[in-house]
Amino acid sequence: MITVTERAKEKALELIKAENRPSDSFIRVGVAGGGCSGLTYELKFDNVTQPDDKVFEDKGMRIVCDKKSFLYLVGTQLDFSDGLNGKGFQFNNPNASRTCGCGESFAV
Structure with missing residues (x-):
């Protein structure tokens, strides 16, 4: 499962509204190769799920993650x-065993 804090939920909802995104928008998280x-x-933000997506709901906020990324982001x-x-x-x-100084990349 992937969760959000109350602060993250509030900020995401604020941005969805400010950016005039569709009301069914959700947070999409994932990982990609790169970084130090x-x-x-x-x-x-997204509002279209894919067949292999993992879909979670926490504090009334939907969080979606592709199947491959979920292996790195579980918990x-x-x-x-x-x-x-x-x-x-x-x-x-x-799951991150090492992160860079800026917190933008990690290793498992």
């Missing part, structure tokens, strides 16, 4: 921080 640690996180919590040390969405991934 080997894998990078992907995050976007991950999506958070949002607007503090001095960083602003934006953050992946709290228990």
